[in-house]
Amino acid sequence: MIELHTYNTPNGRKVSVALEEMGLPYTVKVVDITKDQQFAPAFLKISPNNRIPAIIDPDGPGGSPISVFESGAVLLYLGEKTGQFLPSGLRERVPVLEWLMWQMGGFGPMPGQVHHFLTVNGEDQRYGLARYMKETRRLYGVLDRRLAQVEHVAGQVLVADFAILGWVWRHERHKVDLTDFPHVRRWFDTLMARPGVQRGFAVVLA
Numbered sequence: 001m002i003e004l005h006t007y008n009t010p011n012g013r014k015v016s017v018a019l020e021e022m023g024l025p026y027t028v029k030v031v032d033i034t035k036d037q038q039f040a041p042a043f044l045k046i047s048p049n050n051r052i053p054a055i056i057d058p059d060g061p062g063g064s065p066i067s068v069f070e071s072g073a074v075l076l077y078l079g080e081k082t083g084q085f086l087p088s089g090l091r092e093r094v095p096v097l098e099w100l101m102w103q104m105g106g107f108g109p110m111p112g113q114v115h116h117f118l119t120v121n122g123e124d125q126r127y128g129l130a131r132y133m134k135e136t137r138r139l140y141g142v143l144d145r146r147l148a149q150v151e152h153v154a155g156q157v158l159v160a161d162f163a164i165l166g167w168v169w170r171h172e173r174h175k176v177d178l179t180d181f182p183h184v185r186r187w188f189d190t191l192m193a194r195p196g197v198q199r200g201f202a203v204v205l206a
């Protein structure tokens with residue numbers, strides 16, 4: 001059974017959602033990042049960047065175990081392994097890769113900075129919070145315009161949606177009102193109504 005090493009965060013939830021949607025059996029190994037468990041030598045062996053999530057698949061390629069870190073790599077690995085939520089044709093795969101990389105490079109790091117600066121006080125907070133809230137809203141605008149044209153970011157529901165969903169799930173925490181982004185709201189409500197997504201958010205990760 002796949003071991004999911006994770007915690008109750010946007011990046012951590014992407015993978016529990018994907019595993020549930022794919023119907024893959026897995027066990028959860030909680031890595032409590034509030035207690036610095038991400039620095040434990042055993043975890044660093046599978047996730048050298050000391051960040052969750054990571055997985056160990058005992059039944060990896062060729063039948064031998066493999067570990068994967070970085071949530072985007074984990075999602076692509078699981079999509080490739082199962083043939084689900086990741087198209088095989090290159091033309092269909094390109095938008096999945098585009099929107100997955102868009103999430104990994106921006107729509108995660110930027111709202112993550114908002115979460116951080118909300119915990120900072122006074123003058124130290126002002127510039128950082130204004131900068132990252134502005135950039136986060138810009139990214140929501142990009143996503144909203146995309147979702148005005150297509151039902152899901154790459155057409156049908158695919159791993160890129162799970163990656164982005166992990167962060168939109170936290171929109172209240174980074175102070176974004178989805179009524180300002182109606183297409184994101186429609187997409188978010190549709191995905192959150194899926195039984196697999198609901199299981200992925202319900203599994204205890206802390």
Ligand SMILES: N[C@@H](CCC(=O)N[C@@H](CS)C(=O)NCC(=O)O)C(=O)O
Binds near residue numbers: 011052070
């Ligand atoms: N690019 C990484 C980012 C992972 C990441 O930032 N994880 C956070 C929780 S959401 C973490 O483990 N933080 C622990 C730390 O900062 O030491 C991924 O997508 O897997």
